[in-house]
Amino acid sequence: MKDAVDWNTLLYETWISLSKFSEKSVPEIKRVELKFYPYRNGSSSLLWKKGILSGKIHESFLAADRTTAESLAKLLISRILGRAENSDWKESVQNYLNRQSYKPHRTKIYSPLGKHYDLERVFSRIRCLYFERDDLEGVRIEWSPRMGKRRLGTYDRETKTVRISPVLDHPGVPEFVIDHIVHHEILHHLYPVLRWKNRNVIHGPEFKKKEREFERFREANRWLKTVYPKMAALSLIPKS
Numbered sequence: 001m002k003d004a005v006d007w008n009t010l011l012y013e014t015w016i017s018l019s020k021f022s023e024k025s026v027p028e029i030k031r032v033e034l035k036f037y038p039y040r041n042g043s044s045s046l047l048w049k050k051g052i053l054s055g056k057i058h059e060s061f062l063a064a065d066r067t068t069a070e071s072l073a074k075l076l077i078s079r080i081l082g083r084a085e086n087s088d089w090k091e092s093v094q095n096y097l098n099r100q101s102y103k104p105h106r107t108k109i110y111s112p113l114g115k116h117y118d119l120e121r122v123f124s125r126i127r128c129l130y131f132e133r134d135d136l137e138g139v140r141i142e143w144s145p146r147m148g149k150r151r152l153g154t155y156d157r158e159t160k161t162v163r164i165s166p167v168l169d170h171p172g173v174p175e176f177v178i179d180h181i182v183h184h185e186i187l188h189h190l191y192p193v194l195r196w197k198n199r200n201v202i203h204g205p206e207f208k209k210k211e212r213e214f215e216r217f218r219e220a221n222r223w224l225k226t227v228y229p230k231m232a233a234l235s236l237i238p239k240s
């Protein structure tokens, strides 16, 4: 039996430790009030008001391990403090939710055929070019039903499904960018999360090495960092 996470203490301590790195002065918290809900979309939120940090946390996190709990706490608190969110926290939380029997759109299957890109074709191409010797048996790909602007791709280990955000199904998005994201998500199938020094390593050294084998890796990343934010800001990409 593992120790249950003391959420009130965890949030309080995370608040204190993240405030140290904040440039602005951070208000103090007098107490933490939490409620656990079984929302269908698995979302959690926090609010600071007059010294009280109140939170609605998805009930599946009651059984979370320490690493997942810490990732969620950091994620929610950095949103309040206006600090940058670490993508590893997000992945840790998302991976935990994916492992739960609770699952949004659990049985639904979505199409890989978009208006501009056919993900099935992208998948086959990437598979031929990079993963000919790897076991991708049963791995499928689809356009996600959700318009994620920041999370452009996910991999669900339980259903072996790669999902790509439909914001990328756009003529302004170069094919090599889609290729890169599909390549990255396939690597998640091949390289499961590692446990190292008591924390989850989602993109381990081997993963990162393999990721760089994608021919236009740097170019794709540059596009995502420079062009994509402008497209999103100009609303060339539909709002989420």
Ligand SMILES: [Zn+2]
Pocket: 091, 184, 188, 202, 203
């Ligand atoms: Zn990843």
